[in-house]
Amino acid sequence: MTATDAPAWPHCGHLDAGERCRGRRVGSYTACLAHLDSAERAAHLASLSPGADLDHRGTPFTQDLLDELLAPLRDPGSGRARVGDASFDEVRFTGDAELEGIDFGGFCSFASAVFGGGLYVREVRAGGDLRLGAAQVAGDVWLDDTEVGGDAWFYETRIKGTLWFCVREVGRSAVFKGMTCGDAYFSGVRVCGVASFGGAAIDGNATFDGAVFEDGADFEKVRVAGRACFDGTHFHRSRACFNGADIGGDIPFAEAHFAAEATFDEATIGGDMSFSGARLEAGIGFRRAVFRRTARIGPLVCPGTVDFSDAVFEAAWTLEAAAREVHFRRTRWASTAALRLRYAVVDLTDAVVEFPVTVVGRPRPFVSPEGEVIAEPGLSDTRVRVTSVKGVDAAHLALADVDLTGCLFVEAVHLDQLRLEGRCVLAPPPDGLRWIRRRTLAEEHHWRATRYGDGWTPAPPGVETHDPAVLAPVYRQLRKALEDGRNEPGAADFYYGEMEMRRHDATASLGERTLLRLYWALSGYGLRATRALAWLVLAMTATVLAMMLWGLPQADLDPVSAGTTDGRRVTLTTRKPTPVNPEGPYTRRLSSARFEKSVRVVVNSVIFRASGQDLTTTGMYVEITARLVEPGLLGLAILAVRSRVKR
Known part of the structure; x- marks a missing residue:
């Protein structure tokens, strides 16, 4: 053993199978607890009393040796062992390790420990931290009916089996960054501080149902190969962060509670996301997320913004959401999608629609799988409003029962193939005898507001105002879309708008504009x-x-x-x-x-x-x-x- 390999504590140095023991010396002895002779060990154990500190870092342990160590620390009346601070860093445990009925007044540390079997902790109370950072466990880790008054440290812990973190409460933070395990169960745990799972890798399923995270939870870049269940989970005060997470299966959030924003930015989702009965008090973001086999998200009730900007949907997908705003900026659909929305202001700017996508304004509330109506607190009774389809290839887009009074259509392509179903409302002109009642585009309102002022809606800040030469082709394509749908009366309004834009087009010849003006004056372009x-x-x-x-x-x-x-003939x-x-x-x-x-x-x-x-x-x-x-x-x-x- 070189000097660089020597531990920071006075170690035993006993040669065992060609390696020198790194166990900490016990008291004034020159050997660790495992290598004391029977008389020395008995003398040391006899000196211990309940509440004593333990420091056996680097010591090789068996279950028998551990029971022998804890025996003098147990209260004869309750049978529970009372320990002060316990340092078991870098111990090597042969076989399974069981800690049962122990009260640690301070911390209990197994940092960098190696367990040849499983670790079973039952009815343990730790007044300070519980540390298993960088520990290696060949079997399962089971923490049952346990309380931690300080932090729970599982940083880079390697567990080949299942983690059962059935801890009633963690007084401060719970850190599982870089941890690896098979399945993981955190059902019912309460973490009073921050819960951090960043970079953790769970090769099976993960269950967090009923868990309570008082100061938020960080699941950034966590990887779960199977299903991750958050039914009934509570995220209080700070946001719930799933940025960069990779979930292979479903992620149910039924009856969950989000007191702050939830983010799934750049996450990869492999299954469905159910939010039935979930309560969100802020927004939820899926920016740049990838949905591989997701078939359904919702019913989702959100009083804030649901943001799918730059997200990619690789499979057929259905969204059911009641929200204040829903953003699909630069979202890409590589398969069919049905967006069933309530109340929301929808932005589809630059979305990539490769397969049929339908945006439907749903008039009725969503219902739970049990058939109960889902409450929608914080949302007013308004129609779904689509604010922009700019940059969208509308060949596969269908809008049904939505409000288009403020929708921007300029820069969209294949508008002649856009499907407008149900009752799609567009902005009317201002009241008064001067203006004909018809359906107009928001961009026409913006242009006329620069000429006529009151009554016409000006362009919002940051929105460009387009000239009639730009608007005429938009009206023409929308007219053809309605004509192809056998909606001749609806197409008439778009025809009127097209002719109006041609009449006001300053780039057209004087003769053409004169003929159009005469046509308008005589019959309103054959429509009045x-x-x-x-x-x-x-x-x-x-x-x-x-x-x-x-x-x-x-x-x-x-x-x-x-x-x-002439006597015989009369002429x-x-x-x-x-x-x-x-x-x-x-x-x-x-x-x-x-x-x-x-x-x-x-x-x-x-x-x-x-x-x-x-x-x-x-x-x-x-x-x-x-x-x-x-x-x-x-x-x-x-x-x-x-x-x-x-x-």
């Missing part, structure tokens, strides 16, 4: 029947007046016949006199007889027929104009009505 009918009535009224005042001749024209006879020629323009005061021309004739002319003109009425030259031109204009106005009115009732 009342406007076209109003123009038709106005045109017919003007035609009737023009006919009464100038179009009808002064008097009816009777044919005049003249002829010659007659019938001529119609030239119409005489009406004369006299205008009031005399507005007679009922002339009105009836004028109406006949107008009615025939509307249906593109000649009336056969004798007319003056002015009347002929008026009739020609009426036969060109009025049927067109009637057709626009019919087109507008058809566009609103067609299915």
